[in-house]
Amino acid sequence: MPRPDSPTADSPNAPRTIDRREALRRAALMLGGVISAPVIAGVLAGCQGRRHSGALSSEQLELVATIADHILPETDTPGARAVGVHQFVDAMLAEGYAGPDRARFIAGLADVDARARAACGRPFLECAREQQRTVLDHLDRETFARPARSAPPFFRTFKELTLVGYYTSEVGATRELRHAPVPGRYDGCVPLAQIGRTWAV
Amino acid sequence: MIVKDEPYDAIVVGSGITGGWAAKELTEKGLRTLVVERGRHVEHGAGYVTESLQPWQLPHRGQGEPALYERDYPIQSKNYAFSEATRHFFVNDREHPYVTPDAKPFRWIRGYQLGGRSLIWGRASWRWSDLDFEANLRDGYGVDWPIRYADLAPWYAHVERFVGVSGERLGLPHLPDGEFLPPWEMNCAERAVQRGIERAFRGRHMTITRVANLTRPHLGRGPCQARNQCARGCSFSGYFSSLSATLPAARLTGRLTVVTDAIVHSVIYDEQRDRAVGVCVIDAKTKATREYFGRIIFLCASTLATAQILLNSQSARFPTGLANSSGEVGHNVMDHISKAGARGTVPGLEDKYVYGRRPTGTYIPRFRNLGRPGEAKVGFLRGYGIQAGASREGWARGADEPGLGVALKERLREPGPWQISLQGYGECLPRHENYVDLDPTRTDQWGIPLLRVNCAWGENERAVREDVKTQAAEMLEAAGCTSVETWDDDGPPGFSVHEMGTARMGKDPKTSVLNSHNQAHDVPNLFVTDGACMASTSCVNPSLTYMALTVRAVDHAVSELQRRNL
Numbered sequence: 001m002p003r004p005d006s007p008t009a010d011s012p013n014a015p016r017t018i019d020r021r022e023a024l025r026r027a028a029l030m031l032g033g034v035i036s037a038p039v040i041a042g043v044l045a046g047c048q049g050r051r052h053s054g055a056l057s058s059e060q061l062e063l064v065a066t067i068a069d070h071i072l073p074e075t076d077t078p079g080a081r082a083v084g085v086h087q088f089v090d091a092m093l094a095e096g097y098a099g100p101d102r103a104r105f106i107a108g109l110a111d112v113d114a115r116a117r118a119a120c121g122r123p124f125l126e127c128a129r130e131q132q133r134t135v136l137d138h139l140d141r142e143t144f145a146r147p148a149r150s151a152p153p154f155f156r157t158f159k160e161l162t163l164v165g166y167y168t169s170e171v172g173a174t175r176e177l178r179h180a181p182v183p184g185r186y187d188g189c190v191p192l193a194q195i196g197r198t199w200a201v
Numbered sequence: 202m203i204v205k206d207e208p209y210d211a212i213v214v215g216s217g218i219t220g221g222w223a224a225k226e227l228t229e230k231g232l233r234t235l236v237v238e239r240g241r242h243v244e245h246g247a248g249y250v251t252e253s254l255q256p257w258q259l260p261h262r263g264q265g266e267p268a269l270y271e272r273d274y275p276i277q278s279k280n281y282a283f284s285e286a287t288r289h290f291f292v293n294d295r296e297h298p299y300v301t302p303d304a305k306p307f308r309w310i311r312g313y314q315l316g317g318r319s320l321i322w323g324r325a326s327w328r329w330s331d332l333d334f335e336a337n338l339r340d341g342y343g344v345d346w347p348i349r350y351a352d353l354a355p356w357y358a359h360v361e362r363f364v365g366v367s368g369e370r371l372g373l374p375h376l377p378d379g380e381f382l383p384p385w386e387m388n389c390a391e392r393a394v395q396r397g398i399e400r401a402f403r404g405r406h407m408t409i410t411r412v413a414n415l416t417r418p419h420l421g422r423g424p425c426q427a428r429n430q431c432a433r434g435c436s437f438s439g440y441f442s443s444l445s446a447t448l449p450a451a452r453l454t455g456r457l458t459v460v461t462d463a464i465v466h467s468v469i470y471d472e473q474r475d476r477a478v479g480v481c482v483i484d485a486k487t488k489a490t491r492e493y494f495g496r497i498i499f500l501c502a503s504t505l506a507t508a509q510i511l512l513n514s515q516s517a518r519f520p521t522g523l524a525n526s527s528g529e530v531g532h533n534v535m536d537h538i539s540k541a542g543a544r545g546t547v548p549g550l551e552d553k554y555v556y557g558r559r560p561t562g563t564y565i566p567r568f569r570n571l572g573r574p575g576e577a578k579v580g581f582l583r584g585y586g587i588q589a590g591a592s593r594e595g596w597a598r599g600a601d602e603p604g605l606g607v608a609l610k611e612r613l614r615e616p617g618p619w620q621i622s623l624q625g626y627g628e629c630l631p632r633h634e635n636y637v638d639l640d641p642t643r644t645d646q647w648g649i650p651l652l653r654v655n656c657a658w659g660e661n662e663r664a665v666r667e668d669v670k671t672q673a674a675e676m677l678e679a680a681g682c683t684s685v686e687t688w689d690d691d692g693p694p695g696f697s698v699h700e701m702g703t704a705r706m707g708k709d710p711k712t713s714v715l716n717s718h719n720q721a722h723d724v725p726n727l728f729v730t731d732g733a734c735m736a737s738t739s740c741v742n743p744s745l746t747y748m749a750l751t752v753r754a755v756d757h758a759v760s761e762l763q764r765r766n767l
Contacts, residue, residue, distance in 0.1 A: 071605045088262065096266045136605060144603035160600035163613075164264060167596045168256035176614065177596065181255060183557035186427040188388035192554040198595050198616045201256065201558070 055093035055102050056086075063109055063125060064089050068162045070136050077176045080166050088165035089158075108154025115139065173200035209235040209458070210762075212480055212495035214465050214510065217317025218744050219731045219751045220501035221443030221451075222360070226755035227499075228454040232762075235493055236448075236457065237482060239464040239502075240313030243290075243320070245444040249434025251286040259285050280310045280698065282321045282432040290314060290321050290432065299505075300640055300653040307654040308695035309505060315461055317503070318698070319442040321432040324413040324561065325588075326366045327741035328357050328377040332571065336628075337737050340582050343533065343631030344707040346736050347717035350377065356749040356756075363450075364441045364748070365419035368411030376566045376741070383416045384409045388555050390547040390591035390619035391563050397680025398565070404576075405568045405676070407589065412561040413441035422446065429558035440560065460493075462486050464647055467514035468498060468523050468727065476767075477523070477727045483647045497726045497758050497767055500704075501751070504534075504732035505637055508703035509652045511729075512639050524704070524721035529714050533702040534635040534656045535738045538585070538627040540692030541666050543673035545682030547591055547619040554593060554616060562590030565623070565676070567740055569668065581664035585627035585740045587673060593619050621682060625669030628740040630661050631702055635694075656694045699743050701735035719754035726767040730754045 056064065068080035068089070080086075093102050112135065116124035120131040127135070136155075143155040166172040173179040177200040210232035213223045220236060227234045242248075256263050265285040270278040277283050277291040292311040301307045312318045331350045337343040354377070361380045368381040387395065387409055395407040414431070415423030415438075425439030438445035451457040462485040469479040469492060479494035500507045508531045514523035522530050565587040569579055594617030599609055635657065639650035658666075670687040677685045694700070707713020710722035719734050721727040730751035732743060739746075761767050 072610050073606060075607055075610055092261065092264065096261060096264070096268060098268050133606070140603050140605055156600065159605070160597075163596060163599050164262065167613075168262040168264075170255070170257045173256060176610070179255075180557070181253070181428070183427040186386060186555070186557035186559040188386035188555055188559070189392070189553055190556050192552050192616070195554045195556060197614050199554075200596075 054090045056090045056106070059125075060106065060109055061086050061090060063112065064158075066125060066132065067112065067136065067158065068165070070133055071159060071162045072166050078171050080162055083166060083169040083171045085162055085165035085169070088169075089161045092161060105154065105157065108158065111154065112136075112139070167200060208479075209233050209493065209495040211235070211497045211499065211758075212237060212493055213499045213501055214480060215239075215317060215500070215502035215506070215731065216315050216443050216448065216459070217312075217501065217503060217731070218319040218322065218443060219747050220317065220499070221319060221447030222748050222751040223499045223501055223730060223755055224451040224457055225447040226752050227759070228451040228456040230755065230759045231456070232497075232759065233456045234451070234458070235495060236451075236459045237463045237465055237480060237493065238315050238317070238459065238461045239485060239506075240315065240317070240461060241485075242459075242461040243315045243434075243444060245434075245438075245449070246436040248444075249436055250289070252430075252433045252436060254286065261285055276308050277310060279308060279696070280321075282323075284432075286430065287321060287432040290434075296646070298645065298651060300643070300651050302655060305655060305657045306693040306695075307656050308693055309654065309700070310695065310698045311503070315459065316442050316444040316448070320434055320444065322442075322744060323698075323742065324431065324440055325564075325742040326361070326364065326368075326379075326411050326413050326745040328379055329353070329739050329741065329746050330375045330377050332375045332567075333737065333739035333741075336583055336739075337631065342582070343736055344705065344709065344712050347706055347708045347713075352717070353746070353749050353753065356753040357745065359752055360745065360748045363420070363446065364413050364745075365415045365423065366411055366413055366745070367409075367416040369408050371406060371408055371566070373406070373566060375571055379411070381411065382419065385412070385414070385416060385559050385561060387563055388559075388591055389550050389553045390593075390621060391589070393547055393550065394589075394591065394621055394677070394680040394682065395563070397682075398676045401679035402568070402676065404571075404573070405565060407563050407565050410561040410564045410588070414560045415439055420446075425560060427557035427559060429560045431560055464649070465502065465510050466490070466647070466649055467510060468500075469494075470514060470516045470519065470523055470724065472516060472518050475518075475724070477724050483649070485647070488647060497728065497762060499751075499754075499758075500727070500729045500733070501731045504700045504703050504735075505652060505654065507729055507731055507733040508637050509639070509649070511704060512637075513650060519723070524714055524723040524727055526723050527711055527714055529633075529705060529712065531638050531703050532633050532636040533631040533705055533736075534637060534654070534694070534700060535629040535631055535702045535735070536656075536694040537629060537697040537699045537738060537740065538658065538662045538666050538669075538692070539624060539697045540690040541669050541688065542587065542622065542624040543670060543677055543685060543687045544620065544622040545674075545677040545685035547621050548681065548683055550619055562588055564588055579664075579668060581661050581668065582630065583628035583661070583665070583740065585625045585665055585669055587623050587625050587669070589621060589623045591619055591621035593617055621677065622688075623673040623677065625666070625673065626697065626699075626740055626742070627662065627665035627669060629694075629738050630659060631705070631737055632659060637703060654695075658694060699732070699738065701732040701738055701743060704729045704733040705736045706734050707736060718757040719750055720757070725761075726758075728754050728758055 065081045065086035068085040072080040120127040178197045179200040211234045216238040334346045338345040369384040370378040414425040422438035466481045471478045512522035567584040569584040596613045704714040706715040
């Protein structure tokens with residue numbers, strides 16, 4: 001569970017509602033524990049976005065987009081697919097993680113397909129939406145029913161990457177949640193109703 | 202090729218929090234001053250390249266690249282302020298190696314750029330008291346400080362007036378009040394815990410951290426915009442750094458020269474004159490060597506780097522390093538213990554939230570070994586303070602719980618419960634056996650011998666750590682928190698980025714390196730005012746004390762120069 005002590009804030013004891021760096025540190029562990037192989041040349045310091053070749057095939061990308069959209073679907077705001085969560089997941093797999101961790105994630109995707117075949121006799125993407133949801137509900141319950149293991153389960157990783165990808169997107173931060181890039185002041189005790197939603201940052 | 206520059210009145214090595222202050226004070230007192238910085242130039246404002254980027258504008262949404270960090274930033278990336286948005290203000294560990302024994306890790310956090318670590322510091326600003334300055338004398342560890350609080354109090358005030366420290370006056374003798382801007386506000390959960398702790402434990406307090414973030418405009422700077430992303434740099438000058446405050450003041454005098462990408466290899470000592478006369482510098486980019494000459498020299502390169510420079514400045518008179526007739530240069534390395542405490546849930550207050558991102562937390566001042574009648578006997582020397590902060594859980598909690606779909610999305614729209622975490626910062630005893638020295642064979646890419654760090658926690662630090670956890674948990678329980686648990690991340694030395702002690706002050710030239718004015722016993726025109734000078738650590742964050750010692754040392758140096766004593 002993210003904790004206010006986790007080392008992301010700019011001050012060692014500054015409370016933070018969320019904790020994305022710690023989240024990804026744990027995601028790294030989930031993706032296979034020790035990260036060993038050098039993956040990429042560093043991105044330029046700063047803000048230069050970069051095209052990447054990606055780690056996933058177009059079918060795998062579609063699978064990720066579909067699962068992510070089950071986790072965070074469209075409501076009165078767009079869902080995970082619409083904000084491109086699958087592209088974020090693809091980029092993180094390609095640029096952030098070593099080969100074995102990537103392979104573990106892709107094996108997890110294959111397992112989703114295997115579960116779909118067992119449940120509805122077809123690959124996940126060809127199952128009906130309700131059947132897909134049933135497969136994922138099972139996987140979700142299994143994942144969180146088990147005590148923590150040394151390597152966190154695939155679906156937990158998946159969920160975490162989906163949440164990060166969604167809530168750090170512009171839509172996620174500014175429409176689904178509340179975002180104030182330059183608050184200008186600090187009020188330590190205001191009615192929740194006045195803010196309305198979870199702070200994005 | 203050796204290029205000789207004209208002599209300066211003063212040379213300052215390093216542009217971090219003490220180098221910036223030395224430059225300001227020296228130039229304002231009329232000295233033509235050269236600041237030598239080993240890192241690159243950073244322009245205040247324009248150099249803060251990630252400052253205005255929102256999460257979706259960062260290459261990996263701020264998540265960074267774990268594999269890259271493992272390869273190039275295995276030490277720096279452990280620091281709380283390191284992120285995708287701040288990586289350019291931390292060194293690449295692979296390019297800047299140092300040596301530690303396998304069993305004694307040391308995390309040396311560094312920022313090689315103009316402004317140094319003043320760009321990425323935690324900004325907590327506390328005065329020391331005589332409980333701290335008398336600690337070595339009282340229990341016999343280390344050497345007695347050659348100064349007391351009264352010697353430093355006016356200089357603390359001098360520094361606070363310029364920095365702009367926000368805080369609350371408490372009237373505690375062991376945590377003296379300063380000259381404060383209005384404090385930041387505690388949030389509802391912190392106030393509830395504060396009431397609980399102060400009701401249950403007589404003599405314990407919780408206050409807002411005294412911090413160098415401007416709660417109102419101050420000398421043309423600020424105010425702080427409550428973004429809590431200081432380590433990216435702040436073009437509002439909302440927090441104090443060399444770039445926002447001291448170097449601009451020095452530049453205004455017209456007497457400041459700054460060179461960047463200039464690595465000080467050693468201090469040049471002239472045996473005939475028995476004085477330090479300049480510095481030998483290696484260009485970080487071309488690796489060419491050059492020299493700069495000056496009448497007085499201030500080493501403000503940071504605790505370990507200053508020791509490295511002194512140890513590498515060898516001569517017939519000082520074969521084991523400049524100003525090292527005591528043999529204490531490099532010894533008595535200290536850091537604060539941290540990364541241990543307790544956390545819990547603050548019940549209720551579900552209808553309350555915060556606006557803005559306060560750039561600091563709260564603080565429980567030291568309550569152990571204050572010398573008060575009837576206080577609890579504990580199995581360790583000295584004490585600790587506790588940094589704390591409460592916040593409501595955000596969307597990230599969703600990855601730790603079952604559930605998906607519309608229900609999950611709706612749930613995460615609302616913040617989760619209030620969580621509070623307490624983290625102790627404890628005093629470390631000065632011990633000769635914790636030391637740095639130079640590797641006899643290996644050098645960095647500029648030919649400078651690698652620093653070897655040999656430093657480990659001792660019994661007292663371990664005992665402090667245990668008490669931190671127990672007391673933190675007891676206080677949270679007494680304050681009505683639920684799900685209280687202790688935590689301990691077992692941080693090795695260096696983790697607190699409060700390393701100190703490698704050229705300690707003292708009364709006796711046989712057992713210390715610097716006198717009461719931060720002047721080398723052996724070399725009167727050589728001053729060390731960074732953390733190297735510290736004879737003990739107190740338990741409070743040290744930067745404000747480094748700053749006060751620096752301005753006091755400059756005052757002394759300039760008056761000695763005028764009296765022709767240097």
